[in-house]
Amino acid sequence: MSEVARPTLSDALTERMLELIRTGGHRPGDRLPSTRELSQRFAxxxxxxxxxxxxxxATGAIELRHGSGIYVGAAIERLVLPNPNMREIHAAQLLELLDARILIEPPLAALAAEHAGSEELAALRQTLDEAARHLRGEDAELHDANMTFHRATARMAGNSVLHEVVDSLLTVHGPEQREILQIFDDRRRDHEEHLEILAAIEARDAARAEQRMRAHLADVKTVIEHRMQPPE
Amino acid sequence: MSEVARPTLSDALTERMLELIRTGGHRPGDRLPSTRELSQRFAxxxxxxxxxxxxxxATGAIELRHGSGIYVGAAIERLVLPNPNMREIHAAQLLELLDARILIEPPLAALAAEHAGSEELAALRQTLDEAARHLRGEDAELHDANMTFHRATARMAGNSVLHEVVDSLLTVHGPEQREILQIFDDRRRDHEEHLEILAAIEARDAARAEQRMRAHLADVKTVIEHRMQPPE
Structure with a gap:
């Protein structure tokens, strides 16, 4: 046991790697020295x-690409991460997660209506066009487009920390969300509600964007609560 | 390089460890088999x-205690984690972090006023008594008591996901927050504002608790903005 619990060497090495990235001015996507070079450098x-x-x-600070090398990871500058060890959310947690989204996402939709640039709006519209193409098709592709819609709306609000929070919540929420989509009526309604949110953002109507996002997430919660009840 | 980037074995082993914890019904704090037993079991x-x-x-799913063994970590059931690799927050991120707290913490203070049990209220009062004792003393102890106050308020709201989000934001925020405390006036005002929030929660006045928390965090943001300006 003692070998694993000896914290100093591995901790110190992690610190030195982070320092190497920071002082080297490396950005996400930059390539770092090879394992061989790092072993030599750190002895x-x-x-x-x-x-x-x-x-x-494991924490997204670096990416190890097979046969290619070590790169600075996209998550290195994030403040908040989704737990990569989550495998299944239990019912109570899922409803709390929805309540968290209901608190955070509507004001972000309002900010998105105020701040979104025209390119961002065009991309958001394209995301829903993509979702529309998959309404009768693959769950996974529809799900991805819908999650992109929620992430993009949060990003357009212009606060990177809140964007990370929403991104984290959607990441752990993924599999359950996908299951919900399996009823076609919900897929259709989900999509129509997304279109309403988009229309409010495009119209720069912050109050309406907020209200539509809140109503949408409340509907999602209702669907989840309904599905949680045991069949009669 | 190739040895590190070979994902399968280490990934599979991580999965099997998580499965062992899950199927074994292990809870945070439970002791897991030793390294030797695990090596044998997984061959x-x-x-x-x-x-x-x-x-x-690294992601809080297990804890390695020197000379003692491997335990299930407190974070294993969390949805959201603070980034353990954050070393310094830059100015723009810090203001966004404050805006995130301003969005999330006030409604949680309102929920705390509605839901808090009498034991939780007593503990919250004790936390501020503890802070009062350190007002002229050690930064670290005052800081800890103040962060405990914010975390406890968020926990009392009764949504574990939002509590995790607030906990994550406060964790990455820690060092900067402590620096702010170094001006005594701010320490004193900070404490008085905490007492006002506590009074509103004790009075079960949700609207006032929300408003007091919002005003408090807005003050914190003002102090930070002020300190960010270059000296004249």
Whole structure:
């Protein structure tokens, strides 16, 4: 046991890797030195280095691409992350997650209506066009387009921290959300509600965008509550 | 390089560890089998096992206690985590973080006023008594008491997901917050504002608790903005 619990070396190495990225001015997507170079630079064995790299990989600070190398990860500058170990959300957590989205996403839709640039609006419209093409098709593709719609709306609000929060909630929420889509009526209604939100954002109507987002998420919650009830 | 980027074995092992915890009905704080037992059970070498363990440790799914063993981590059931690799928040991010808190914490203070049990209220009062004792003392202890106040208020609202979000924001926010406390006037005002929030929660006055929390965080933001300006 003692070998694993010895924190100093692996902790110190993780710190040094983060420092290397920071002081090197590296940005997400930048390539870092190879494992061999890093082992030499830090004067550690490959297994010890790998522990530190796996740790940084698990939290999105680096990406290990097979046969290619080590890159700075997209999550390195994030404040908030989705828990990568979540495998299933239990019912109570799912309803709390929906309540969290109901608190956060509507004011972000209002801010999106105020701040969105024309390119962002065009991309948002395209996302719903994409969703429309998959309404009768694959769950996964419809789900992806719908999640892109919610993420993009949150991003357009212009607060990166709140965007990260919404992104994290949608990431852990994914599989359950997809299951909900399996009833066609809900897919259709979901889509129509998204179109209403988009219309309010395009019209720069902040109050309406907020109200439509809140009503939409309340509907999603109702569907989930309904599906949670045992069949009669 | 190729050895590190080979995802299958370490990924599979992480999955099997999570499955072991889940199917074993283990809860946070429970002790897991030793490294030796796990190596044997999964038929892998110790370095390979350690990669998976470091990964799970980095994301709070397990805790490795020196000389004691492997335990289920407190974060395993969380949906949202603070980024453990954050070392410094830049100015723009800090203001966005405050705006995020201004959006989320006031409605939670309102819910706390509605839902708090008498034991929770007593604990919240004790936290501010503790803060009062450190008003002229150590930064670290005052800071801890103040963060406990904000976390406890969020927890009392009764939504674990929103509590995790607030906890994550406060965790990454910590060092900057502590720096702000260094001006004594702000420490004193901060504390008085906390007392006002507590009074509103104790009085079960949801609207006032929400309004007091919003005003308090707006003050914190003003202090931060002021300190960010270059000295004249």
């Amino acid at each position: 550690v064995t490959t297994p010890t280095l790998r522990e530190a790299l796996r740790r940084l990989e | 892998v070498t110790t370095p390979t096992l350690r990669e998976a363990l470091r990964r799970l440790e």
